[in-house]
Amino acid sequence: MSIKIIDTHCHLNMAEFDKDREEIIKNSVENGVEFIIMPSTELKDFNEEQTLCKKYSVLRYLVGIHPHEAKECSNSDYDAAYEHLKDENCKGIGEIGLDYYYEHSEKKTQKEVFNNFLDIAIEKNVPVSIHSRESTEDMIDILKTKKGLKGVIHCFSGEEKLLKTGLDMGLYFGIGGVLTFKKSLLRQNINIVPIERIVFETDAPYLAPHPKRGKRNEPLYINYVIEEMSSLTKQSKDILAKSAFKNSMEIFSL
Numbered sequence: 107m108s109i110k111i112i113d114t115h116c117h118l119n120m121a122e123f124d125k126d127r128e129e130i131i132k133n134s135v136e137n138g139v140e141f142i143i144m145p146s147t148e149l150k151d152f153n154e155e156q157t158l159c160k161k162y163s164v165l166r167y168l169v170g171i172h173p174h175e176a177k178e179c180s181n182s183d184y185d186a187a188y189e190h191l192k193d194e195n196c197k198g199i200g201e202i203g204l205d206y207y208y209e210h211s212e213k214k215t216q217k218e219v220f221n222n223f224l225d226i227a228i229e230k231n232v233p234v235s236i237h238s239r240e241s242t243e244d245m246i247d248i249l250k251t252k253k254g255l256k257g258v259i260h261c262f263s264g265e266e267k268l269l270k271t272g273l274d275m276g277l278y279f280g281i282g283g284v285l286t287f288k289k290s291l292l293r294q295n296i297n298i299v300p301i302e303r304i305v306f307e308t309d310a311p312y313l314a315p316h317p318k319r320g321k322r323n324e325p326l327y328i329n330y331v332i333e334e335m336s337s338l339t340k341q342s343k344d345i346l347a348k349s350a351f352k353n354s355m356e357i358f359s360l
């Protein structure tokens with residue numbers, strides 16, 4: 107029997123999947139994938155993902171503006187988010203956050219957009235999927251002001267400070283392909299992440315785990331991540347998968 111999987115962060119609407127999206131979905135469903143959650147990065151994703159959800163019952167989506175695109179965000183984006191949150195397939199806000207590594211949008215703008223979406227999530231009582239890269243100090247400062255926030259630190263890098271803040275706030279941690287990368291901090295620190303707070307994710311088409319590293323990622327590759335986590339933490343694959351499954355179901359009200 108295959109393990110039950112929920113991919114909590116998969117950009118399945120992206121052009122990388124245009125040629126064989128249907129096949130990927132079918133194969134995923136036949137091999138244990140119960141849900142695939144698609145985060146948005148820009149406004150056009152909202153409608154694209156909504157349409158895909160109508161076609162495939164395994165899909166759900168999130169609405170939000172990625173920090174790279176924060177400079178393009180305007181009031182109509184927030185209005186659209188509110189509208190989409192009325193759709194039963196729309197399960198929350200994401201991906202939102204801060205990215206000071208690329209800094210495609212000014213830091214000030216990134217913080218403003220992030221703050222606004224966090225406030226919407228709290229107001230509507232829906233979960234968030236948070237992106238954080240080279241922005242730990244500001245990230246922690248902002249998160250600490252958001253009482254009542256729920257959701258996932260997506261693509262968790264293993265940083266201890268962020269782990270502590272997330273744990274204190276009741277947030278969860280998205281574990282993906284990075285865990286299988288030999289030099290990653292996540293690999294070193296995976297034993298201090300409580301399994302009661304993990305979910306699995308691909309961030310597909312990006313970040314495919316070893317031995318698929320460099321290839322296009324897809325939901326079933328989560329099996330490699332579970333395998334790796336099991337060998338690093340000495341916990342059975344079954345226990346890890348069950349915990350992540352339960353957590354994902356709860357957080358995203360699936």
Ligand SMILES: [Zn+2]
Pocket residue numbers: 115117145201309
């Ligand atoms: Zn992503």
